[in-house]
Amino acid sequence: MATQKLYAGAKLREMRGRLGLTQKLFADKLSVSLPYLNQMENNHRPVSAGVVLALAQEFGLDVTELTVGESERLVSDMKEALADPVFGAANPPLADLRLAASNAPALARAFLDLHRAYRQTHERLASLDEALGREDAALRPSPWEEVRDFFHYCDNYLDAVDRAAEHFVTGPQGRRDVIQVAREALERRGISLHFSDTGAMRRYDPVAKRLDVSARSSEPTQRFQLLHQVALITQNDLLDATLDLARFHTPEAREIAKIGLANYFAGAALLPYRTFLDAAGSTRHDLERLADLFGASIEQVAHRLSTLQRPGAKGIPFFFVRVDQAGTITKRHSATRLQFARFGGACPLWNVHQAFETPGRFLRQLAETPDGVRYLCLSRDVSKPGGSFHAPTRRYAIGLGCEVQHAGALVYSDGLDLKGRFEPIGISCRICERPDCHQRSVPPLERRLRVNPDRRDVLPYEILG
Structure with a gap:
């Protein structure tokens, strides 16, 4: 299988600008000629192995930053958008898409915004009471899509929020009990904490200064909901500053994003970065053992593994996805080259769909995408009971995976023939080339x-x- 050439001109230019170096000085430090550096920065030449090594040795660059990032996601998103029948026979070669994503990422994002606006126009026309008669019907992404894209293009890692959460639950002796830390933080603000049967998972009364967390919820859910509210109360300035930088188009998008940031803080506090990263390595990423160690759910652990992208201390790049019983993707994130379709469901050949048939079991799959990249994929069903006989139970399946070169670091690779047969999977039928x-x-x-x-x-x- 041919090795994919690495074009990272935008990353090189960004790094040189951050260091304040001229092209001549930068070329000297990388031991290449000035014309060669110029060609690499303009994506006329791929980045050579020698330059990658020099970047790591001279500047301490985490070389995974050159291979996985915004460009791959932009290419995947543009490829999917261009499969829309509105473009007719237009089918730009993959090299052109990569060139646009690397050299003109703002233009690529503008193209995706335009296509999204086109799609939403058709959706509005399908419901005339929404499309007509409203003076404020502007073409813009829905608040939900805007927030989803915000986290998508942040690699689902927010350094300031992540470090604040880690600091919140870590004392001189290491990780502290999250419920005790949260209770103390609330008490300092005169807020009382109660575990009671309120009918809601969480309810906060700012006037009475009382926080109720459902006693019927599982312990991982109780901890998560408690930390979510603590984030809104104790980290409000940090959350607002992060939202200011995002510049959302509507108040609704900002409000949804704030919930997402509070969720991020809760997950990062429940599973603090360095402690969790070390435990993930020592347990060989055994999700059940990690869930027991941190008092978390398997879904919380799987999602957290996909966010371990702190510069200088990165974990294994994982993808994470959650689907409902209809096959609709309800959560998605990828730090790998596999990028999920923005619209519609996942490939039916992927083992995540089989998880509903085998409740309580981890399913393993060796899979290969059309671009030739091979993955170790895990899937498992997750059920979320309502806490009473009449309350509905929500059922999902989660998928977690990494590229096969990292499989040895996972306990789930034991007994698998990593050089044997890999099942062909795709992203979405309408853009799959098989x-x-x-x-x-x-x-x-x-x-x-x-x-x-x-x-x-x-x-x-x-x-x-």
Whole structure:
């Protein structure tokens, strides 16, 4: 399998600007000629292995920053957008998309914003009472989409919030009991904490200065909800400053994002960065053992593993996803090259869909995406009881995975033949390039079809090159 060339011109220019170096000085430190550096910065040449090594030795660069980041997500998002029938036969080569993402990321994001606005126009036209008769009907992303994209392009890692959460629960002797720390923080502000049957998972009365957390919820949920409210009360200035930098278009988006930031703080406090990173390594990323060690749920542990992207102290790059029983993605994040479709469900060949059939078990899958990248994928069902007979139970499946070169650091690789067969999976049928998939629901939009009425195979059409 051919090694993918590394084009990282924008990253090189950004780093040189941050260091305050001229091209000549930067080239000297990297032991390359000035024309060669110029070509690399403009993506006319790939970054060589020698330059990567020099960046690590001279400047302490975490080389994973060159390979996984905004460019890969932009390429994936643009490829999906260009599969829309509105673009007709337009099918820019992958090299052009990578060039745009690396050299003109602002233009690429503007293109995605424009396509999103186009889609929303069609959605509004499908509901005339929404599309017509409203003077304020402007073309903008929904608040939910805007917040989702904010976390997506932050790599789902927010350094200031993460460090504040870590500091909040860590004392001179190490990690402290989160409930005790939270109770003390509330008491200093005259707020009383009660575990009671309120009918809601969490309810705060700012006038009475009383916080109620549901006694019917599981202990991991109680801790998370308690820390969420503590974040809103004790970290409000930090959360607002982060929101100011994001510059959301609507008050609704800002309010949704604030909930997301409080959730982020809660997860980072429940699973503080360095302590959790060390425990993940020592347990070989055993989700059940980590859940027991930190009093967290398996879903909380899996999601946290996908956020360990602190510069200089990164964990294994994971992807994390949660789907409902209809196959709709309700949470998604990837620090790997695998980027989920922004719209619609996940590939039906992916083992995350089988988790509902085997409750309480981890499923393992060795999978390969159309770009030739191989992954170790885990999936498991998660149930969220309502706490009473009449309360509904919410059921999801979570997926967690990493590229196969990291598989040895996971207990889940034990007994697997990592050089054996890898199952082919895709991202979304409409952008998947596999011509012979037996689970294909729709043909790829960028490929021509041939229909033979006198022949029927698994698919009723043949996908042409």
